[in-house]
């Protein structure tokens with residue numbers, strides 16, 4: 001099902017990898033003009049506009065834009081106790097990991113009367129997008145809300161598409177997860193219209209806010225969500241793009257072929273555009289993984305979608321000379337999730353620079369991180385792991401510097417500032433310093 005490319009003869013440091021293993025065909029820029037009219041409609045409209053857009057794009061008109069408190073309570077009361085226990089454990093672990101990500105404030109004394117303080121300040125109000133088109137993602141409620149709370153964000157709004165089977169409300173487990181986390185502001189809106197609602201806010205008939213505008217929008221979503229985030233960047237801050245799931249597995253001849261196959265299949269059930277890539281130096285493992293995939297896919301719950309994802313150009317097997325070439329290829333590909341299933345995975349992990357998250361060894365499969373490892377599953381896709389991180393506590397913080405200088409401290413650097421300002425032909429800057437000593 002997966003096509004095989006032999007990279008052994010190639011110089012993979014310079015080869016055009018995007019031709020060998022292209023990214024899924026998700027052209028976010030080309031969708032920006034598609035979402036622009038939706039954004040404009042929401043900007044000038046009110047609650048009715050959002051309800052009409054839900055009817056058009058989700059096939060159901062929510063009873064109201066904001067989910068009533070009783071619906072959140074009812075969803076929690078009706079939650080399967082096993083699901084509740086699993087969500088609580090996932091929340092507990094995620095809290096431990098995300099609390100540990102909070103950076104320390106610091107104070108640096110640079111001389112007498114010369115102090116700079118670094119203060120980490122939470123974003124004031126955030127909008128958290130929880131996808132709900134092809135599948136629903138209560139786990140993404142945890143992954144959005146926990147880091148925002150760990151950062152100390154005071155005001156959180158969650159939005160998720162209305163579900164036809166649930167009277168136009170977001171999925172009940174999504175609502176229950178919000179209730180478990182203490183989030184009471186939840187909206188029944190999905191896609192570009194949800195991002196626009198969060199960015200511009202929605203007013204009620206009296207000019208009050210039904211949904212007040214937020215400062216930052218985070219969360220994964222399809223191409224319409226990503227395009228709206230791109231279009232509205234600047235009006236709001238946004239996190240890295242988290243599009244169709246990606247998994248790459250570096251494995252050698254010691255790996256369990258059936259486990260590698262299961263992990264590759266796991267992410268392909270998200271989306272026909274999901275990417276599953278095996279990087280191996282073992283022809284035996286390659287053969288066994290392909291056979292295991294053929295054995296495991298028939299009868300799978302999402303069989304058609306899995307087949308489409310695994311046969312797409314974005315998925316495949318890359319046969320490499322050795323683990324050095326495996327690391328080189330993996331770093332250039334910069335996958336969302338990277339598994340290392342080799343004889344000595346700890347020896348390789350320190351050499352990996354570009355990956356959203358690295359899963360080390362045979363007992364750390366990606367679905368562990370999707371739900372319960374404590375790590376975050378909202379991770380950079382499409383190669384953006386080269387420059388961006390997954391969702392984390394720092395995403396919801398800003399660094400504010402406080403510059404605390406006395407006359408003595410300023411005097412010490414006054415001449416230097418004057419020299420630099422004159423050199424940049426900005427004499428008014430120099431004058432502002434000189435005025436203190438006139």
Ligand SMILES: NC(=O)c1ccc[n+]([C@@H]2O[C@H](COP(=O)([O-])OP(=O)(O)OC[C@H]3O[C@@H](n4cnc5c(N)ncnc54)[C@H](O)[C@@H]3O)[C@@H](O)[C@H]2O)c1
Nearest residue numbers: 057131132133134161190191220221222242244377378379
């Ligand atoms: N990287 C991560 O952390 C992560 C986590 C979970 C999900 N995901 C990914 O997020 C994506 C979720 O996508 P999804 O579609 O299931 O849910 P979604 O909630 O992102 O999108 C559903 C919305 O898309 C809008 N839409 C659908 N068709 C439209 C059209 N023709 N024009 C305008 N708007 C339209 C609708 O408003 C609908 O509410 C998947 O690709 C999944 O793999 C990623």
Ligand SMILES: N[C@H](CO)Cc1c[nH]c[nH+]1
Nearest residue numbers: 137139140245246370377
């Ligand atoms: N693998 C997805 C991120 O790419 C996250 C997820 C949620 N539920 C299951 N998986």
Ligand SMILES: [Zn+2]
Nearest residue numbers: 245267270370
């Ligand atoms: Zn997943």
